[in-house]
Structure formats: C-alpha cells, structure tokens
Amino acid sequence: MRNLKPLIYFILIGTIYSCAKISAPLGGPVDEDPPKLLEANPTDQSLNIKPEELVLTFDEYVQLDNPSKGIIITPRINKEEVIFSANKNKITVALNQELEENTTYVFDFQKSVVDVSEKNPAENLKLVFSTTDYIDSLSISGRVDYIFPPNKMDYKNVLVGIYPLNDTTDVFTANPYYLSQVDTSGNFSISNIKNGLYRAYAWKDDNGNLKAEFKNEEYDFLVDTLHIENNISAIQFNLSKADLTPIRILRTSNFGRNFDLILNKNAVQPTINQESLGEEYFFIESDKRIRIYPNTAKEDSIAFPIQLQDSTGFKVDTLIYAKFPETDRKPEKLTITANSGKNFFGKLDVELKFNKPVLAINTDSLFVKYDSASLFKINPTDFYFTDSTKRDLLKISLTIPDSISKEIFTLIAADSTFKDIEDQFNESVLEANYRKLKRESLADGISGRIEGASPPFILQVLDTKNQIIREEYLDSQDFEIKLIEPGTFQLRVIEDRNGNRRWDPSNILEKRLAERVFFFKGEDGKDQIIIRSGWTLEDQVIVASPPTGINTGKKPVDN
Structure with a gap:
C-alpha cells in the first residue's frame, strides 16, 4: 500500500491539471455570427x-x-x-x-x-x-473615381473629409472635422453634420495618417464652398496626383565642359532665352536635370535667362551664369534608342533618341533595307530634329510603295553615322526593324462622337498593355480613326481645357481642377473595344465622366 501512495498522488495531480487546462473545442460548426x-x-x-x-x-x-x-x-x-x-x-x-x-x-x-x-x-x-438637446441630422453623399483608374480598382483607404470654412487647417495639415471611408464601390456618405460652410476633399490615405500627402497620394477637392443647410447628394470627386512642391533649381555644376542645372522635379518645356542657342549652345533634358552643351570651351561666363514650369503651373524665372571650361574629362559615349518593333502601313515613321545633341549626320551610311539587295537611301529631306535647340530627337519619315511585298524593313545606321556636339561618333551599327502591314489585314476605322465635354480633345488609342498606339488631336466633338490594326483597345479622351496638348493635374492653391480623362464604354459597361480586319465601327459614343463637383441638388456658393 505504501508504494501505491506516490502513484495515486501523481494521478490526482494529472487529473487536476487536465481539468484546469483551457483549450479550443474540437470539431463543431464554425462561428459565423458577428458580435451583437x-x-x-x-x-x-x-x-x-x-x-x-x-x-x-x-x-x-x-x-x-x-x-x-x-x-x-x-x-x-x-x-x-x-x-x-x-x-x-x-x-x-x-x-x-x-x-x-x-x-x-x-x-x-x-x-x-x-x-x-x-x-x-x-x-x-x-x-x-x-452635447446639446438635439442631434445634427444633415448629410452629404456621393462618389469617388480615379482620373487614371488602376488596373485593379481599389477604394481601400480612400477617404472623404470636410473642414469648416473658418478652420485654418486643410487636408494636407490636419485631420478633417467630419470624415468618411469610401466603400468598395466608390460611394461615400457623411451623416450628422452641423449646419454651416465647409471645404471638401477626397484622398487615398495610403499611410493611414488621415491626411493627404500631395507628393505621393491621389486627391481631389471641391473648388466651391459647401453650404450645408440641407442634405447634399451626388457629389463627385476624381482622384489624381498633383505634386504641389514648387519647382526650383537645387544646384548648378560643371560636367566636363558642359553645365548642369539640377532640379527638384522635372520641368515642362523649359525655355532658355540665349541668342546663340541652337548655334553655339544646345541643351538636353533628363531626369530632373538640364545640361547645356557648348560647341567649344568658353573662357568667360555666359548669361542664360531661364524659365522653368512644372506640371502644376509653378514657375521659375531666373538668370544663370554658366562656365564652359577646358577639361580633361572624357566625354560620354553617344548612344541611340530607336522605336524599333513598330508596325506601319504606307508611311514608315522612325524615331531616334540620342543622349546628346547631334550636330552631323552622314547620310551615305543611313538607309532602310528590305531584302539582301534592296534598300531605300535616306536623304536630308526625309528627316528632321523636333527641336533645333536640343537636336536629340530625330524623326525619319518614308513612304513605302504598296508594290513592295516585303514585310520586314530594317533601318541601318553604320558606325560613325552620327556625330555629337562633343565630337563623339556612334561606335556600333544601329539596326531597327519595322513590320509593314497589308491593307487587307487592317480595320477600316472607328468613328463617332464625344458627348458631355467641350473640345479640344486628345484622343488616345491604348493597347492591352496600356501603351498609346495612336493619338489624335481633335478640335471638334467628332472623331475618326482610319486604318487601324485589328485588336482589343481602349479609347481614352483628355479634355484639353487650356489647349496645351497634354494632360494637366490640379492645383489646389489656384483652385484649378485636373483636366478630365474618360474612356469609351460599350453597352455592356466595359471599356474595351474590339475591331477586326475589314471592320468599320461607326457612331461610337464616348460619354464624358462626371466632373468634380455637385452634379445635382443645391448648388455650392462662392467663397
């Protein structure tokens, strides 16, 4: 019996431990009911x-x-x-x-x-x-869309907020007074609002700080003040990015005998007003940099009046004194990028992009070949530089007769065909292939009308990779795209309000909204359009998307 006591003791301890241990029940239905x-x-x-x-x-x-x-x-x-x-x-x-x-x-x-x-x-x-004897019951509601929709629509972290008009903060500096999360369909509603005047914003709050970051988050705003004295519905926001950092020159320096301007952001069509520009001086734009090239070294400082503007409209107007000294630094090699791989019909359009200004072209070694013994010689009348002050983008245009049945045409530029401003030649042979399409393989075209917006328009045809394959500038609401390669496309329209032939983002400081962008949508609601060889699609209607603002209900009041 004495030997059984330790055994009984351990059995009792084990039983007590197993009874006290809490574990999840095994089996049984999964709890799908939410807490009540x-x-x-x-x-x-x-x-x-x-x-x-x-x-x-x-x-x-x-x-x-x-x-x-x-x-x-x-x-x-x-x-x-x-x-x-x-x-x-x-x-x-x-x-x-x-x-x-x-x-x-x-x-x-x-x-x-x-x-x-x-x-x-x-x-x-x-x-x-x-905190008083009544509940505020006013509300606003509406919808949020993207100007440039992502491949997979995502409204996660998209917020709408309003600020009292007398509040000194805004969407970039403080959390809103009233706030709503946009639902998965892009709709929003804010309830229990106090009567008053407000400013309204929408933004994608990726970092979760309940404020908008204009450098890297999409946002939008109502230009006019919201006078909330009744419920307001059908408010529309259209999100896009607009970096409000004013453009500026961070520093200047020499690179060899050339002169660099380093910017905080890319400029839109910078202007250099120097009387010898395009003769003694040329310039190239790259990522946040402008490089001025002299044709020879200069002993004295040279004045360059420069005007810079960014995409949101901020400007810099300044005078820079540049030096172009003698240097032992070895120049960069001349490089060329061609738009190889393009298909064409009737006219072969070639684009050659250089990393430096090109001053001389040896046309004897520049030609288009379409079989082992046949070629087109390229003459000076067949090409031009798009900007004589840069000379970095060369366009070649050749009419190819229908009688030539060959499919592949190859642009060939032998070594030493191009000479840049630093006396460097292209060291290797350039070959770029282009495919000639047959007329019977093409669709006749797409035509129609743009409704709900005013010209001018930029009409773009996008392929399934979202690449622009055709672009037309329209001065009317009617459009026609002739002889297009068969395939599945999107038709995108930019409402070019200021006529500068590019899309412009918003500028909240100037109360200027981003230019509208909208797509063709078929009867099924999809934004794809399919066209096949020999087809003609007529009477296609592209309806403009709703603009930012209140589309129905009480109109806003001016500040």
Missing part, C-alpha cells in the same frame, strides 16, 4: 451629455482590430488622447478630453470590433450622441 451589441453607455442618440468614456457590451468575447485607424470619430477630436481597450465582452473608449458644446458626435466602429474566435466584425456598429 447588448448595451451601450451612453445609449445611442443620447442628448445633453459629455461622457468621459464609452462602454459597449456584446453577447460574446470581443477584441479590437486596429482601432486607432479603423474607428472613425466625427467631428474631429484629439484621437491621440483616446484610449481604446477590450476586456472580455466589453469595449471601452476613454476620451480623456473635453467635448465641444452644441455638437453631435458619431463613433463609427466600422470593422474594428471582432469576436475572439473567428474575427467576425460587428455589423453597423455606430454610436451617436449630442
């Missing part, structure tokens, strides 16, 4: 209260999922002072601040409260109360 709110203190729609904390009680154990970002509190409070906590089946929100007088507060928990077992979020969990 049993009680809230204060209760929803309470009046004349200034609670120090909110306590929500549920029918099961719950926890919080990223509450600092997921719980939307309007109007704005100091969220850094708020403490969110979960204990068993209770959620507590300690406010730790004095609430405003005569204000309706909304705590929208969205999907931040989840059950412990399966992380099912509580549904439609919202708590509204007021």
